[in-house]
Every structure is written in structure tokens, then in C-alpha cells.
Amino acid sequence: MTATPAASSATPAAPAPSASASSPPSPPSPPSPQPASPASPASSVSPGRATLFFDAVVVGAGPAGSAAALELARAGRSVALVERGPFPGSKNVYGGVIYGRVLDEVLPAWWEEVPVERWVVRRSTMIMTPTRSLSIDYRSQAWGAAPYNGMTTYRADFDSWLAGRAVAAGARLVTSTVATGLLRDAAGRVVGVRTDRADGDLRAQVVIACDGVNSFLAKEAGLLPRADAAHHTLGVKEVLSLPAEVIDERFGVRRTEGVDIEMLGCTRGIPGGGFLYTNADTVSVGVVLSLPHLAVAKVRPEEIIADVKAHPAVAPYLRGSTVKEYSAHLIPEGGYDAMPRLHADGLLLAGDAAGMTLAAGIWLEGVNFAIGSGLAAGRVAARAITVGDVSSAGLASYRSDLEGQFVLADHRRLRGAPEVILSERIQQRYPGLITDIAEGVFTVTNPTPKPGFTRLLRRAARRNGVSLRELAADAARIGRVFR
Numbered sequence: 001m002t003a004t005p006a007a008s009s010a011t012p013a014a015p016a017p018s019a020s021a022s023s024p025p026s027p028p029s030p031p032s033p034q035p036a037s038p039a040s041p042a043s044s045v046s047p048g049r050a051t052l053f054f055d056a057v058v059v060g061a062g063p064a065g066s067a068a069a070l071e072l073a074r075a076g077r078s079v080a081l082v083e084r085g086p087f088p089g090s091k092n093v094y095g096g097v098i099y100g101r102v103l104d105e106v107l108p109a110w111w112e113e114v115p116v117e118r119w120v121v122r123r124s125t126m127i128m129t130p131t132r133s134l135s136i137d138y139r140s141q142a143w144g145a146a147p148y149n150g151m152t153t154y155r156a157d158f159d160s161w162l163a164g165r166a167v168a169a170g171a172r173l174v175t176s177t178v179a180t181g182l183l184r185d186a187a188g189r190v191v192g193v194r195t196d197r198a199d200g201d202l203r204a205q206v207v208i209a210c211d212g213v214n215s216f217l218a219k220e221a222g223l224l225p226r227a228d229a230a231h232h233t234l235g236v237k238e239v240l241s242l243p244a245e246v247i248d249e250r251f252g253v254r255r256t257e258g259v260d261i262e263m264l265g266c267t268r269g270i271p272g273g274g275f276l277y278t279n280a281d282t283v284s285v286g287v288v289l290s291l292p293h294l295a296v297a298k299v300r301p302e303e304i305i306a307d308v309k310a311h312p313a314v315a316p317y318l319r320g321s322t323v324k325e326y327s328a329h330l331i332p333e334g335g336y337d338a339m340p341r342l343h344a345d346g347l348l349l350a351g352d353a354a355g356m357t358l359a360a361g362i363w364l365e366g367v368n369f370a371i372g373s374g375l376a377a378g379r380v381a382a383r384a385i386t387v388g389d390v391s392s393a394g395l396a397s398y399r400s401d402l403e404g405q406f407v408l409a410d411h412r413r414l415r416g417a418p419e420v421i422l423s424e425r426i427q428q429r430y431p432g433l434i435t436d437i438a439e440g441v442f443t444v445t446n447p448t449p450k451p452g453f454t455r456l457l458r459r460a461a462r463r464n465g466v467s468l469r470e471l472a473a474d475a476a477r478i479g480r481v482f483r
């Protein structure tokens with residue numbers, strides 16, 4: 001096995017870490033991985049297979065994995081970052097917006113070198129029925145200047161950039177390599193990973209599983225029970241080409257400014273939502289759909305995206321565009337109460353492998369949570385290696401670290417959100433109720449006098465099958481969840 005020392009020509013298609021004025025000084029040289037000697041205890045783990053030694057092995061060069069590898073390398077630890085794709089981000093799917101402030105910990109003034117399509121200055125929430133829409137449209141010019149709020153970027157670019165930071169700090173990136181299982185010692189402790197390469201297993205004091213949703217390694221370790229479909233949605237998206245100046249004009253922005261539109265009520269009653277994001281010269285449009293409901297609805301996700309694209313409030317943005325790419329991926333939406341145990345002897349979970357995407361209606365954030373948890377996992381692993389205790393107890397401070405920062409604090413605060421947001425009334429009745437009220441308010445009915453708001457509310461509630469008692473209960477529930 002070749003441990004790629006840097007994202008270089010030895011790693012197909014992986015770009016070199018950006019060279020810019022803010023590039024870090026020469027990275028510390030970590031101890032080189034050593035082939036297993038015949039006397040090494042590791043040789044008994046996988047007889048007949050060569051073994052390389054590292055302080056830590058991180059599986060998955062998504063945002064969680066690269067962040068974890070970066071922290072370990074910065075602490076002077078030898079770390080292998082194993083990625084099944086030919087380069088980081090090559091297989092990764094998401095909607096398109098990253099909230100970058102978590103990168104403050106990675107690099108000061110990260111915005112000067114991060115690969116970005118557009119900086120989001122407009123965030124809109126659109127409540128829809130098949131023929132109507134009501135938008136809450138927020139715009140902030142402050143978001144168009146450093147330190148920025150959100151950016152659209154392609155994962156192939158972003159993940160390669162972040163992995164490049166880890167490599168620059170000394171991590172060894174090993175691409176086109178699948179971790180196929182955990183290596184354990186006689187006592188059952190995790191001591192490395194088996195890979196799909198005939199020439200090598202990777203042995204380490206700590207393994208950090210950052211292999212994404214439905215983590216194979218977390219399941220093998222017994223941390224993740226069988227996937228519960230109710231805790232997952234399917235995200236599907238299309239990337240559509242449009243000239244940059246057409247995007248500017250239609251979305252009301254200028255060259256580096258971008259727009260994020262989230263949609264509710266566009267999924268044929270299947271719990272979920274839609275999104276529309278601007279890149280430099282493409283737009284990403286997609287939907288997120290509850291898996292169990294999709295299974296019984298007998299409708300294909302492409303048909304729902306087609307509905308969204310044809311909606312009268314969306315179609316004018318997309319006129320004349322051509323589909324460049326289609327992709328689909330699972331999203332762990334169970335939130336705080338559905339998360340697995342985060343550590344075992346010699347093992348930590350981070351990012352989507354631990355179910356850390358925050359899906360709370362107006363928020364769909366996973367990359368920042370993956371980076372936050374990856375950084376914490378890398379720090380805790382480095383500390384545990386230094387003090388010589390990589391047992392589950394020795395790694396337990398990972399959980400408290402995350403509870404003390406946004407990763408688990410946000411999840412804890414919003415733990416009831418997935419259930420509320422995906423509930424039948426919010427998904428199927430409130431879009432009609434809200435747009436009925438808007439229509440009543442904005443329709444001029446002369447010579448009939450204007451109806452009062454209470455009358456409009458009662459009428460809309462009746463029409464959409466919601467009792468006033470249910471309305472009050474939902475308002476209280478939403479108030480509690482988003483307090």
C-alpha cells in the first residue's frame with residue numbers, strides 16, 4: 001500500500017493544497033508509517049497481510065474526516081486519512097451551502113482561500129401549494145463580506161481543499177482505498193482497519209470513523225444499531241447550468257453574491273422539503289424526502305424535483321437551464337435522540353457516521369457539524385494517545401467536548417424539531433392554511449369589506465382541516481422546540 005504523503009500526482013485528481021499567502025508554514029514531519037515487523041503484535045491480526053502503523057487512522061475524507069486528521073497532524077501525531085474515492089469529495093453529495101465559521105479553527109481568514117462559488121446574502125423560506133407560494137425573504141449585505149455567513153461550493157472542491165489542509169499539516173491521504181472492517185486485539189479493542197488492498201491493513205491506537213451516514217464501521221463496532229428508516233431522508237438534487245449573468249439578474253444578486261431558498265409544501269405531501277441554491281454558473285435544486293413515506297407513495301424522487309422545477313414560483317428562475325448532474329444520498333435526520341454512542345475502546349465516531357446532520361426545517365446543516373465534531377474527535381484522540389489511555393473511558397471526554405459547543409448544544413436544544421417539522425399537519429395542512437390567509441389578506445374584494453384576520457384564520461383552518469385547538473397546540477409545541 002502506498003500512503004500518499006500529500007495530495008499530489010500520486011493521488012489521482014486530488015488537487016494540491018492551495019498555495020496562498022495564508023498557507024501555513026512547512027508542516028511538521030510526522031513519524032513515518034512503519035511496515036509491520038515479524039515480531040510485531042499486529043502481524044497476528046491479519047496473518048499474511050502487510051500492516052502499516054500510525055498513531056491514528058481516520059476513515060473517510062469528507063469534512064469530518066479531514067478535520068479530524070488535521071487536528072491529529074497538528075498535534076504531531078502520525079495519521080492516515082483513508083478515502084474510498086479517487087479524491088476527497090469525488091463521491092460526496094449535498095445540497096450546496098456551507099456555514100463556514102467553524103473554519104475559524106482551521107485557518108484564520110479561511111475565506112481568502114476556500115473554494116467558493118458564491119457567498120449567500122439572501123435566504124428565503126418559501127411556503128408552497130401546487131399553485132401558490134408565500135416567501136419570507138431575508139437579505140443582508142453584511143453576509144457578503146468577511147467573515148461571511150454561508151457559501152455555496154462544490155464538494156469536490158471543498159473536500160479536496162480541507163483534505164489538503166490536513167495533508168499540509170502532515171496527514172497521509174490514502175485514496176481509492178475502502179476500509180472494509182475493524183482490526184481488533186485479543187481483548188476486542190479496536191486497533192486499526194482492514195482495507196480492500198491486498199497489500200495492507202492499517203494499524204493504529206485510535207480509529208476515527210468518519211465514513212458518513214449509515215456508517216459501516218460504527219455498525220461493526222456495535223455502536224450503530226440497524227438503520228431505522230424513520231430517522232433518514234433521501235436527498236436528491238440536480239445541478240442545472242445557467243450563465244452567471246442570468247443567475248445574477250433572476251436572483252437579484254451580483255457576481256459573488258448568492259441565494260439560498262428553502263421550500264416547504266413542495267413534496268406531494270411526503271414529509272420533507274425542497275431547496276434551490278445558486279452557484280457561480282449553475283443552480284442546485286433538490287428535495288429531501290422521508291424514506292418510509294417515499295416508499296409507500298409510489299412516486300419517484302425525480303418526479304417531485306420535476307414538480308418543484310415547474311412550480312410557478314420556481315420555474316422563472318430556471319428557464320432555459322440544462323441538467324448537468326443528478327445525485328442522491330441519505331441524510332440522518334433523527335437528531336439528538338437518535339445518535340449512537342460516540343466512542344468505544346480505540347474508536348470514535350464523527351459527522352454523519354454519528355448522525356450529526358442538523359435537519360430542523362429552516363436549517364439543513366451537516367458539513368459544519370461534521371467539521372466541528374471531526375476537530376473535537378481529532379483533539380480528543382491526540383490527547384488520549386499522549387496520556388496512553390485510548391480505552392472508551394479515555395476517549396469519553398469527546399462527548400462532553402461536543403456537548404459544550406454548538407455540535408451537541410444545537411442538537412440538544414432542537415431535539416424535538418425533526419418530529420415537529422416532519423409532522424403531518426406542518427407538512428400537509430399548514431402550507432395551504434398559510435397561503436389561504438395570505439390570499440385573504442392580499443385579495444381586494446370590493447365592494448365586500450375586508451375580512452378581519454380572525455375570520456381569515458378560522459376560515460383557512462376549517463378549509464385545511466385544522467381545528468383551533470390543534471393550531472394552539474402546534475403553536476405551543478413550535479414555541480417549545482424553537483425556544
Ligand SMILES: Cc1cc2nc3c(=O)[nH]c(=O)nc-3n(C[C@H](O)[C@H](O)[C@H](O)COP(=O)(O)OP(=O)(O)OC[C@H]3O[C@@H](n4cnc5c(N)ncnc54)[C@H](O)[C@@H]3O)c2cc1C
Pocket residue numbers: 059060061062063064065082083084085088089091092093094095096097098099177178179180210211212213216234235236237286328329330331350351352353356357364365366367368370
Ligand atoms: C441532498 C443533501 C443535501 C444536503 N445539503 C446540505 C447543505 O446544504 N449544507 C450542509 O451543511 N449539509 C448538507 N447536507 C448534509 C451533509 O452533506 C453531511 O452532513 C456531510 O457531508 C457529513 O460529512 P461527513 O464527513 O460526516 O460525511 P460524508 O461527507 O458523507 O463523507 C464520508 C466520506 O467517507 C468516505 N467513505 C465512506 N465509507 C468509506 C470506507 N469504508 N472506506 C473509505 N472511505 C469511506 C466517503 O467516500 C466520503 O468521502 C446535505 C446532505 C444531502 C444528502
